Amino acid sequence: MSEKNRLLLTAADNLAKTVNALAVISFLPKEEDIVIDTPTVHVVDIQPEILRDHSMVALVDYCSNQIIDAVLQYKILANVDSGTVVAAFPYAILIYDVESQDNSFSVGDYAHIVDPEALHSVLMLALELAHDGREGRSVGTAFIVGDIDELKRWSHQGVLNPYEGHPEEVRDVKIEENWESVKEFAQLDGVFIIDKNGIIAASGRYLDADSRDANLQSGLGGRHLATAAITKVVHAVGIVVSESGGVIRVFVGGKSVAQIRTDIKLVL
Numbered sequence: 368m369s370e371k372n373r374l375l376l377t378a379a380d381n382l383a384k385t386v387n388a389l390a391v392i393s394f395l396p397k398e399e400d401i402v403i404d405t406p407t408v409h410v411v412d413i414q415p416e417i418l419r420d421h422s423m424v425a426l427v428d429y430c431s432n433q434i435i436d437a438v439l440q441y442k443i444l445a446n447v448d449s450g451t452v453v454a455a456f457p458y459a460i461l462i463y464d465v466e467s468q469d470n471s472f473s474v475g476d477y478a479h480i481v482d483p484e485a486l487h488s489v490l491m492l493a494l495e496l497a498h499d500g501r502e503g504r505s506v507g508t509a510f511i512v513g514d515i516d517e518l519k520r521w522s523h524q525g526v527l528n529p530y531e532g533h534p535e536e537v538r539d540v541k542i543e544e545n546w547e548s549v550k551e552f553a554q555l556d557g558v559f560i561i562d563k564n565g566i567i568a569a570s571g572r573y574l575d576a577d578s579r580d581a582n583l584q585s586g587l588g589g590r591h592l593a594t595a596a597i598t599k600v601v602h603a604v605g606i607v608v609s610e611s612g613g614v615i616r617v618f619v620g621g622k623s624v625a626q627i628r629t630d631i632k633l634v635l
C-alpha cells in the first residue's frame with residue numbers, strides 16, 4: 368500500500384474513533400499489510416484512478432455517488448439502519464450518516480408487511496445474485512414477499528413449481544443453506560412468491576396484476592412493471608434483480624422505494 372493510502376486509512380480510523388463510527392468504508396486498494404482498529408469494509412470493482420486528473424467538483428460528485436451506493440449495500444450487509452460511517456477515498460475522507468435522505472430505505476419500515484429478518488435475507492440474496500449471477504451469466508428475477516393467499520390469487524404457475532410438496536425448512540429464505548437452490552431456480556422464467564415469514568411458496572410464477580397503470584421510469588420492462596403492479600393490489604414488498612441493469616429495486620404500494628446500484632461490491 369502506498370504511503371499516501373496508509374496515511375489516509377489511519378486518518379480515517381482516527382476520525383472514526385472520534386465520531387464513534389460503525390465502520391470505515393475503504394475505497395482504497397485492499398492490502399493486508401495495514402490493519403486498523405475500526406471494523407473495515409472494502410469496496411471492490413471500482414477504479415478511482417480514472418478521476419486522477421479531474422476537477423475538485425468532479426471528484427466530490429464521484430465520491431458522493433459512490434458513498435450513496437456503498438452505504439445502501441452496507442446497511443443490508445451489516446443489517447443496520449442508523450449510525451455513522453467514515454469513507455476513505457484516494458482523494459478524500461468523508462463522514463456519512465447512514466440515515467441520510469439518499470439512503471432512507473430501511474428494512475424495519477415494512478415490518479407491518481414482512482418480517483424484517485425475512486426481508487433482510489431476501490435483500491442479501493438479491494445482492495449476491497446481482498453481483499455474482501449464475502455460472503458466469505447475469506440473472507434477473509423478482510421476489511414478492513407478503514400476503515401469500517393474495518399473492519397466489521394474483522399469479523399463476525408458468526412452469527412446474529420446484530418447491531411444491533417440500534417441507535418448510537428447505538423453503539425458508541432465512542436459512543442461508545437454502546440460497547443455493549434459490550439461485551438455481553432464479554434462472555427459471557417468472558418470479559418467487561414468499562410468505563411474510565420468509566417461507567417460499569413458489570418460483571416460476573407469473574404475475575397477473577394489471578400493470579397498465581404502473582408509472583415507472585422509462586426503460587423498465589415487464590418484470591419491473593408486473594412487480595410494481597402486484598404491490599399495488601397486494602400487501603407485499605417486491606424486490607427485482609434486473610438482468611440488464613445491475614440494479615436492485617424495491618417496490619411497495621406500486622412505487623419504487625429503493626434503488627440499489629450494484630456495480631460496486633463490498634467485502635467485509
Ligand SMILES: Nc1ncnc2c1ncn2[C@@H]1O[C@H](COP(=O)(O)OP(=O)(O)OP(=O)(O)O)[C@@H](O)[C@H]1O
Nearest residue numbers: 507556557573574587588589590591593609610611
Ligand atoms: N407478469 C410477469 N410475471 C412474471 N415474470 C414476468 C412478467 N413479465 C415479465 N416477466 C419476466 O421478466 C423477464 C424480463 O422481461 P423484461 O425484459 O420485459 O423485464 P425488465 O423489467 O426489463 O427486466 P430486466 O431489467 O431484468 O431485463 C421475462 O423474460 C419474464 O421472465
